[in-house]
Structures are given as structure tokens and as C-alpha cells.
């Protein structure tokens with residue numbers, strides 16, 4: 565019988581939650597007793613045969629998306645611009661962009677959570693995309709170009725909606741949304 569033991573060679577020492585997760589993983593793996601005779605193989609658990617199939621993946625995803633298990637927000641779309649830009653805005657609304665506060669919240673060790681551009685505040689999504697000096701200079705110019713008041717636009721959810729009472733027509737609103745989203749993408 566082979567006993568498993570671990571000797572890690574870290575380039576960056578795990579801290580906080582990662583230490584706990586590592587311990588959990590080691591405990592889990594320590595229960596496995598390899599015989600040394602059988603060869604290793606990959607097994608796809610959702611299928612009885614152990615072999616991967618697209619159908620089993622679809623069934624698994626549909627089960628995950630059922631309202632009792634997980635709720636996924638619909639993606640955002642503006643037909644005037646490439647879909648990848650809508651996806652970026654959608655990810656920002658879900659707090660899924662890798663700014664420093666989000667990385668820190670997920671247990672990734674960083675030397676600082678302050679904004680690397682201005683160092684005036686911590687790097688949140690709202691800071692990076694809207695309030696940071698560089699971003700707010702760009703927004704200032706975009707709002708002036710459209711004769712709009714910056715006050716309409718205070719956080720990432722406002723940015724995603726981009727509703728503005730000064731824009732009378734829905735076409736105007738759609739164009740404004742496209743411009744705001746593209747600006748966000750480039751920031």
C-alpha cells in the first residue's frame with residue numbers, strides 16, 4: 565500500500581482561506597489508497613459509463629440552472645456593438661472582473677488592494693471603471709460630447725442600464741448605451 569505525502573514548493577505561500585482549502589484537499593486525498601497496480605484513468609461522473617458525452621454535460625448544466633440550484637442573470641446585449649463588450653459589462657455587474665478587491669475577496673494574496681493607477685483608493689470595479697482619475701477624465705469628455713450630466717451615472721449598474729431622461733428616443737438611448745459600453749471596454 566502506498567502512503568501519500570505532500571511536499572509543496574510554493575512560489576507564493578498560500579494564506580488565509582487558501583491554507584484551509586489546501587488542508588481540506590490533503591485530507592480528501594489522504595483517504596485515497598492507491599494500490600500501485602491499476603493504471604490511472606479519467607472518469608466523467610455524470611455518465612454511468614464514466615465516459616464524457618455532450619448530452620450529459622447539457623443535462624448537468626440544465627440541472628444547475630434550475631431555479632432551486634443557481635440563478636444566472638441573463639447576459640446583456642446591444643446589437644450595435646460586438647457581443648464581447650456586452651459580456652464584459654455583464655461580468656462587471658456580476659462582480660466577476662479581476663480587480664484587486666475581488667481577487668482579495670476570493671483569497672488570492674496581494675501586496676496591496678489599492679488602485680495601481682492612482683493609488684488614491686482601493687481598486688473596486690466602480691473605482692476602476694468610473695471613478696479613477698484616468699477613467700473619470702475619459703467619462704468627463706464623453707459626457708460633454710453628448711451634453712449629458714455625469715450625475716446620471718454613478719455605478720456599474722447605472723452604466724449597464726445607461727438610461728438617461730435627456731435622451732428622448734429609444735434609438736438615442738441605444739446609441740448612448742453602445743458608446744458608454746465601448747468606453748468601459750477600452751477603460
Ligand SMILES: [Zn+2]
Pocket residue numbers: 679680681682683684685691692695696697
Ligand atoms: Zn485609481
